[in-house]
């Protein structure tokens with residue numbers, strides 16, 4: 360995504376599965392006393408999937424794209440084991456080992472370890488974002504740490520989080536949000552002082568569009584790159600020295616002022 364995701368509480372059913380089924384996975388992968396791979400894939404149940412979908416706003420934890428609910432009549436998103444079952448069988452039924460993932464990222468990750476974990480707040484602080492390219496970067500002070508660098512590069516290589524299509528989408532998002540914040544900040548004064556009615560109406564239309572863009576980006580519905588939209592808004596306001604709260608209230612005041620001519 361890569362933005363910090365605070366997962367909701369572990370579904371109570373999981374502890375039952377853990378007690379009942381973990382041993383089979385340990386016997387297969389660790390003790391090698393059981394030849395067949397266990398087939399108790401209870402993480403594929405809705406009772407586990409739904410709270411993950413909710414926590415991740417149905418965005419892939421690695422690339423941030425919205426995941427289709429269904430593909431070919433089958434549920435499309437997957438519960439990724441952050442540490443793979445083959446390497447950490449003791450974590451097969453551990454809630455904090457689950458990441459909501461698109462099929463592409465999950466497949467690319469395969470049986471590897473050492474990725475950035477979107478549910479790890481500390482790790483997510485290592486990341487910066489470059490709006491001009493739509494790419495995540497390591498913040499300069501972490502670049503010299505070889506462990507951190509390794510994790511970043513591995514995630515970049517074996518998930519889609521910094522790949523072309525995803526960065527392109529985020530670049531567009533960044534431009535849209537940046538322009539709408541700029542308009543919302545600057546247009547009210549220009550509109551108030553504009554005496555030419557036609558031009559004033561044109562500016563009002565621009566203002567209305569900017570409001571809608573920001574509204575669409577802040578909405579609660581599931582959408583691609585949901586979490587980074589908030590980061591971009593915070594970042595843009597900070598860069599322009601605009602307080603988000605101040606912006607919000609000045610927009611409200613302005614809309615009230617122009618209530619009759621604006622239908623937002």
Ligand SMILES: [Zn+2]
Nearest residue numbers: 419422461464
């Ligand atoms: Zn993905």
